[in-house]
Amino acid sequence: MTSVHRRADRRSPLVLEVLELGHGAGSMREVSRTVPAPADLGLEVIGVPEGSDIDLDLRLEAVVEGVLVSGTAAVQLHGACARCLRDIEGAETFRLQELFFYPGHEVEEDERQIVEDTIDLDGVLRDAVVLELPFTPLCREDCLGLCPECGFNLNDDPTHEHEAVIDARWATLADLDVKPNN
Template identity: 55%
Template sequence: MTANRAFVRLDPRRPLVLDTRELGRRAGSMRAVRRTVPAPAGLGLELITVPPGSDLGLDIRLESVMEGVLVSGTVEAEVAGECGRCLDPFTDAVSVAVQELFVYPDSTTDATTEEDEVSRLEGDLLDLEPIVRDAVVLALPMSPLCDPDCLGLCAGCGQRLEELPATHSHEVLDSRWAGLAEKFGGDVLADPSGDSEQSRPTG
């Protein structure tokens, strides 16, 4: 027990809070943690997130070192996103590496660093959530795609390009002339100078 901390703020029932009591504080001891826990809310980015409550697979190693507990391993998460090109919803999975030293509350590191500079154990508990959150967010793409080869949507009609024939096209008016075309019924587009080959007498 740590005499100088009156209470422990971490809730040991939270899925990403790990208890290191079994590990002991003898440098070199090690313990593996393999478990599936429900994902916390708000894990992800705007267009791609880990659904709250979905399976989060932890494959973690806790290692007792001089100053604290070194956590390393991988976290596997399901992700759900919206494709940045075709706007279709899609699901995927990510596997991210995590590594973090949680220092003992009464260690030299604890005494010589600011509150937010390092992760700390609270009693025997450590909170993996901020570490997992950072790692998962870093691993997620800013512009997620349903498929790396997604062709997206036709700019003319909004249909998926993959489902359209290669010859699919629209008569696209140059935007600079589009306003004039509406006004003059389109003739102005064919020949803005009014001096085309077709209008000249040929014989």
């Protein structure tokens, strides 16, 4: 996922100019802007819908080695509950912090650099959001999931149960002493 591009894409709303900060440590700028979410921001099960609003509240500070970016990204989330498959809609605020080194600094693979007096927040945003998202999102902490026999959403009626008539397919499993997963 590491793409090192040496040319700044100034059309991207996630690319910010840092020229006016100069190279002197100590200058600071605050940036508040709403940008459209880039594609594929998230995991397969939950993520930020492409084009939805992301509210960035950032502080850009010139430090000795580069520009330190810190702040928050408030995003919309859309996904599906891992247990009952219902849609999950939500909002979440993620913290960002990243040092972009001045050109000339030898950067490691996981470090970022100022390119043509700009910083590209795309990767920073991805790291902040994707690393924090749950691999098994739930519609609520105690989601009851689906009935393993008929797929009924047990959240709608926790007392849902079947007559003792065991489906023939499960009966076979019962003979083998294997329980269906739920």
